[in-house]
Amino acid sequence: xxxxxxxLQPIVSRINLPTVLKTAVLPGDxxxxxxxxxxxxxxxxxxxxxxxxxxxIRPRIIKLGTSEAGVSGGGYDERGLLGLAFxxxxxxxxxxxxxYSVAGTQGPSxxxxxxxxxxxxxxxxxxxxxxxxxxxxHIDTVEExxxxxxxxxxxxxxxxxxxxxxxxxNGVNSLNFSPETGKLILTTGDGGAGYDPFNLSQNDIExxxxxxxxxxxxxxxxxxxxxxxxxxxxxxxxxxxxxVIAKGVRNIPGISFQRxxxxxxxxxxxxxxxxxxxxxxxVHYKPIPVTQLVQAFLMKYEMDQEGFINFGWRGWEGIFPTxxxxxxxxxxxxxxxxxxxxxxxxxxxxxxxxxxxxxFHKDQRPDKFGGTALTGVQAYIGNRISGLTGxxxxxxxxxxxxxxxxxxxxxxxxRIRTDCKLNDFSVIQTDYQFGSKSAYYVSLGSNLNQxxxxxxxxxxxxxxxxxxxxxxxxxx
Numbered sequence: 001x002x003x004x005x006x007x008l009q010p011i012v013s014r015i016n017l018p019t020v021l022k023t024a025v026l027p028g029d030x031x032x033x034x035x036x037x038x039x040x041x042x043x044x045x046x047x048x049x050x051x052x053x054x055x056x057i058r059p060r061i062i063k064l065g066t067s068e069a070g071v072s073g074g075g076y077d078e079r080g081l082l083g084l085a086f087x088x089x090x091x092x093x094x095x096x097x098x099x100y101s102v103a104g105t106q107g108p109s110x111x112x113x114x115x116x117x118x119x120x121x122x123x124x125x126x127x128x129x130x131x132x133x134x135x136x137x138h139i140d141t142v143e144e145x146x147x148x149x150x151x152x153x154x155x156x157x158x159x160x161x162x163x164x165x166x167x168x169x170n171g172v173n174s175l176n177f178s179p180e181t182g183k184l185i186l187t188t189g190d191g192g193a194g195y196d197p198f199n200l201s202q203n204d205i206e207x208x209x210x211x212x213x214x215x216x217x218x219x220x221x222x223x224x225x226x227x228x229x230x231x232x233x234x235x236x237x238x239x240x241x242x243x244v245i246a247k248g249v250r251n252i253p254g255i256s257f258q259r260x261x262x263x264x265x266x267x268x269x270x271x272x273x274x275x276x277x278x279x280x281x282x283v284h285y286k287p288i289p290v291t292q293l294v295q296a297f298l299m300k301y302e303m304d305q306e307g308f309i310n311f312g313w314r315g316w317e318g319i320f321p322t323x324x325x326x327x328x329x330x331x332x333x334x335x336x337x338x339x340x341x342x343x344x345x346x347x348x349x350x351x352x353x354x355x356x357x358x359x360f361h362k363d364q365r366p367d368k369f370g371g372t373a374l375t376g377v378q379a380y381i382g383n384r385i386s387g388l389t390g391x392x393x394x395x396x397x398x399x400x401x402x403x404x405x406x407x408x409x410x411x412x413x414x415r416i417r418t419d420c421k422l423n424d425f426s427v428i429q430t431d432y433q434f435g436s437k438s439a440y441y442v443s444l445g446s447n448l449n450q451x452x453x454x455x456x457x458x459x460x461x462x463x464x465x466x467x468x469x470x471x472x473x474x475x476x
Contacts, residue, residue: 001426004387004413008432008455008472012051015469016040017080018456020173021445024086027094027149032447034454036471039080039463040064041100046471055145055153057081062101062138065464075462078168078192079138083175085184087216094147095156097184097216099174101164105139110165115197117324117340125341129165129198132229136163139227140170142186144216159184159214160238161227162207165200166192169271173254173376173443180257180264183213183243187268189251194273195322195340196314201248202348204288205230205297209313211246211255211268213287232294239294243287246309248352250317253443256392258379258450265416267356267392269377270311270318274325275337277374278311278318278355279394281416285309305351312352315344319358319422356392357414357425361400369410369427370400376444380413382451385476391415393428393453395441408434409441409457411474432472442469 011034020037026045033045041058044051065075083099090096110129118124129135142160147153164170169189176185190201190209201209207229220237228234231242251271258265260283269279286307296303314322322345323337339345359371376395380388391413398407414425434457443456452473459468 001414001424002387003426003429004385005429005431006385006411007475008430009475011454011471011473012036012044012046013470014467015044015471016042016466017458017463018443018469018471019080019082020084021443021454021456021471022084022086023447024096025091027091027147034447034471035084035086036456037081037084038469039077039082040466041081043081043084057098057100060100060103062103062105065462075460075464077463078170078172079140080463082140082170082172083142083186085175085177088177088179088182094149095216096145096147096153097142097159097175098145099140099142099171099186101170102139102141107134107136107138109137109167110135110191111193111197115193115195117195117197119324119338119340119342127197129200129229132163136165137167137192138164140164142175142214157221158225159216159241160186160207161225162188163227163229164191164208165198168192169251171252171254173445174252176255178213178257178264179259181213182217184216185245185255186212186214187249187252187255188212189271190249190313196250199314199344201250201313202310202315202344204244204247204293204303205232207231209247209249210244211249211252211309213243213245215241215243231290232297234290236291239290242290244290244293244308245285245287246311248311248313248316248348250311250313253374253376256377256379258381258392265379267377267379268311269374269394270313270355271374272361272371273317273322274361275320275323276318276358276360277371277396278358279374279377279392279414280311280353281356281392282309282353310348310352312348315341315346315348316352318355321345354422356416357423359396359412359425367427369396371396371410372400373397375409375442378444378446378453379450380446380453381449382453384451385474388413388428393444394425395444395455397440397442398438406434406436407438407440409439411441411455
């Protein structure tokens with residue numbers, strides 16, 4: 001693939017950890033502003049070079065990165081303000097949508113100990129999430145807000161309240177509108193803990209591990225919406241607003257749409273476990289109404305899922321059957337991979353879609369890299385960076401090469417092959433000198449017509465290390 005070089009042009013610095021980067025035209029304005037949502041709960045926008053506050057919901061956000069959160073790593077956290085989306089007619093009606101982890105909802109988590117599957121111990125392969133109302137980590141909410149003319153943003157209604165089993169895999173950049181259907185897309189992870197201990201992602205009735213469409217045009221208002229984990233626990237009027245596009249999701253940094261002829265290619269990444277990061281693409285899909293999923297669950301029959309998208313997790317980690325990695329006693333420099341869920345890998349082998357591209361946590365090939373975690377996927381149809389036109393660009397948190405310190409994120413790209421087979425990828429070379437500071441690539445975004453790309457970089461892995469974020473525009 002063609003070698004592409006870009007420059008990173010700083011736009012704003014010293015902000016908190018940026019989770020969402022996207023543009024919108026404010027009501028009454030004439031040009032796009034760049035909006036930046038931070039994990040701690042601030043939303044800023046940049047207009048004519050100046051940074052302004054759009055909304056600050058920090059009091060509504062769960063306390064992040066603290067020891068009582070049951071989070072190891074002292075300050076690392078995957079909760080907070082995770083999604084921001086503007087209604088396609090935001091300019092006229094001022095409607096926008098938020099996904100965040102709610103203050104004061106901290107629980108003990110669904111398992112008291114760390115989880116690892118053991119093929120020799122069937123109990124570890126068949127765990128169940130019981131006592132859900134007491135054994136959970138936190139509650140996430142999806143809300144509709146409105147920006148009145150000459151007023152401050154205010155909450156209009158709650159769309160979903162979700163009880164989450166663990167602190168991680170809640171999705172990020174998790175709300176996006178489909179230009180194809182006009183519906184709000186919620187991308188939610190499998191609930192966390194690694195290896196999806198309860199296999200929520202393949203269970204049709206579980207909300208975790210899915211890509212969900214929400215028909216906000218139905219304008220359904222329900223006071224005191226229940227806090228749920230499964231679709232059948234939702235009130236029927238809410239069920240009627242939901243369809244499910246995909247399952248088998250581990251954790252997903254949003255969905256990106258690329259117009260091609262008279263249809264849209266959908267791109268979505270699946271963050272890996274220990275071996276591989278994957279980016280999937282699909283054009284045609286057959287969403288299943290949640291009311292049908294609930295009926296099948298209650299009547300105990302299996303639905304026809306022809307055309308339903310399945311990313312394969314937890315049986316498959318991208319192109320590999322999900323594996324447990326163990327050290328080799330004879331040679332500490334080597335390791336062995338054991339299939340974690342052999343029967344599940346067989347069951348989903350023909351139902352899953354293949355990735356568009358994969359990259360690996362260990363890769364000795366020249367011009368490649370060892371990845372850590374996929375953090376952004378974005379279609380690019382601009383012409384300024386000619387080598388990237390029509391491609392899908394993605395970011396990895398940090399190169400895994402142990403010799404490299406401080407940390408450096410990675411920018412790369414791939415394309416769809418005409419024969420639809422797995423494609424290679426190419427690292428995008430950048431010119432920016434970060435000096436002695438770490439530079440984790442934490443978010444990727446674009447403007448409305450996908451002709452400009454934005455990159456969010458953070459100087460720490462800890463949400464408790466404040467004001468270490470920089471937003472760049474990616475330019476030729």
